[in-house]
Amino acid sequence: MQYDYLGKSGLKVSKLCLGTMNFGPETDEKEAFRIMDAALDAGINFFDTANIYGWGENSGLTEKIIGKWFQQGGGRREKVVLATKVYGSMHDQTDGPNDESGLSAYKIRRHLEGSLQRLQTDHIELYQMHHVDPAISWEELWGAFEVGISQGKIGYVGSSNFAAWQIALAQSAAKNRHFLGLISEQHKYSLNCRLPELEVLPAAKNLGLGIIPWSPLDGGLLGRNALKKLEGSRSGGNTARIDQHREQLEQFSDLCRELGEPQDNVALAWLLANPAVTAPIIGPRTLEQFESTLDALEVKLGESVMKRLDEIFPGPGGQAPNAYAW
Numbered sequence: 001m002q003y004d005y006l007g008k009s010g011l012k013v014s015k016l017c018l019g020t021m022n023f024g025p026e027t028d029e030k031e032a033f034r035i036m037d038a039a040l041d042a043g044i045n046f047f048d049t050a051n052i053y054g055w056g057e058n059s060g061l062t063e064k065i066i067g068k069w070f071q072q073g074g075g076r077r078e079k080v081v082l083a084t085k086v087y088g089s090m091h092d093q094t095d096g097p098n099d100e101s102g103l104s105a106y107k108i109r110r111h112l113e114g115s116l117q118r119l120q121t122d123h124i125e126l127y128q129m130h131h132v133d134p135a136i137s138w139e140e141l142w143g144a145f146e147v148g149i150s151q152g153k154i155g156y157v158g159s160s161n162f163a164a165w166q167i168a169l170a171q172s173a174a175k176n177r178h179f180l181g182l183i184s185e186q187h188k189y190s191l192n193c194r195l196p197e198l199e200v201l202p203a204a205k206n207l208g209l210g211i212i213p214w215s216p217l218d219g220g221l222l223g224r225n226a227l228k229k230l231e232g233s234r235s236g237g238n239t240a241r242i243d244q245h246r247e248q249l250e251q252f253s254d255l256c257r258e259l260g261e262p263q264d265n266v267a268l269a270w271l272l273a274n275p276a277v278t279a280p281i282i283g284p285r286t287l288e289q290f291e292s293t294l295d296a297l298e299v300k301l302g303e304s305v306m307k308r309l310d311e312i313f314p315g316p317g318g319q320a321p322n323a324y325a326w
Contacts (some may be wrong), residue, residue: 001043002297005280006081007183008208009156013046013081015272015297017212018290019283020049024061032033032065033072034287040079040292048083048186048212048281050130051115059090060118067120071283077121084119085160086111087130095142103133105144112148128158128186132166139174146179160214162234164199171207182209184278189213191222191252191267192245194315201276202319210278216263218272222264227253251312261299262292269299269308 002015023032037076047066054061057254063084070077076260086108089099089265098106100103113123116122148154167185174181183283185204189196190213217223222239226249239302242249256263271280284290301309 005210006126007210007277009180009183011156011183012280014042016046016293017048017216017277017279017281018044018048019281020047020062020066021053021283022285023065024054024058029065029068031286033069035284035290036069038287038290040076045079046081046083046279050088051090051111052088052130057091059088060114063115063118065144065198067118071120073145080123081125082119083126083128083158084115084124085128085130086115086182087133089109092113099140101131103129103136103141105140108144108148112153116153123155125155126158126184127154127156128160128184131161132163138170141197142174142179146177156180158181158182158184158186159190164203167200167207167209169202184210184212186212186214186281187213189271190216190218191270191309191313192218192248194313197318198316198323211276212278213271213280216280216282221249222252222267223264224311226263248312250321255305255308255312259305262313265296266294266301267298268293268296269301270306272296273301273306
């Protein structure tokens with residue numbers, strides 16, 4: 001396994017991040033345990049979840065599964081760099097209007113305690129804002145996170161789904177408080193979603209944030225089964241999107257066949273080749289899917305292949321404003 005520092009922090013994480021969104025809704029507890037054990041055996045130390053995973057009335061289920069796995073002992077908790085998120089509603093009627101989606105010092109405190117309880121731990125290495133909340137000032141946000149860090153309940157703070165200018169504001173406000181600020185941005189980024197190259201990636205690199213791509217296979221569109229529409233695969237429900245991108249996907253499939261590598265591993269290898277990317281999030285539903293994903297770390301893409309991928313999936317043309325202005 002390969003490791004890298006997460007942003008400007010001294011925290012080292014594996015180059016693949018285990019996403020747990022399927023644990024509970026799609027993957028039962030027993031299989032989730034097998035996947036997490038296999039991840040540790042493979043050297044993956046970076047696990048990502050969110051308080052709302054489980055979804056709706058089952059929000060919190062995924063964190064509970066991870067907490068039960070930690071309680072098996074064997075150094076499981078000590079070996080994991082744990083990341084979770086706060087923003088969405090947990091459907092807790094006792095919170096009334098304060099449980100609506102968003103961020104506040106009140107909500108951060110309560111939801112942090114809830115996550116710690118479900119995860120059966122006393123600290124979270126990376127506590128991430130799942131989305132930006134423009135109604136809340138950075139004075140309030142940084143004040144709340146500083147308390148969590150001073151109490152030892154949070155190690156570092158990350159963002160998710162932030163625009164570049166919002167990241168810049170966050171870091172400016174943190175600097176004024178002599179506070180570390182954000183160390184990572186979790187963002188939708190893949191061969192088929194390259195808009196972050198305009199501003200988010202260069203901003204993150206300049207301001208010291210590691211990029212953690214979510215949906216690196218674009219909801220299964222870049223997976224090995226996308227064109228096969230296999231029953232039970234994520235791509236199977238994307239018929240309209242597959243038809244929309246069919247020509248690109250067929251070219252991509254042909255290229256991967258020439259390379260002798262499945263599409264998903266090439267898509268992950270493309271992300272891993274980007275120095276702005278720390279660790280793409282993989283979200284296996286089964287142990288078999290997890291084991292096949294590990295091969296992406298061994299895929300090396302030459303200059304000619306990278307050029308061909310740019311032709312199949314053209315990006316925005318570089319960084320702003322050069323991409324669209326003189």
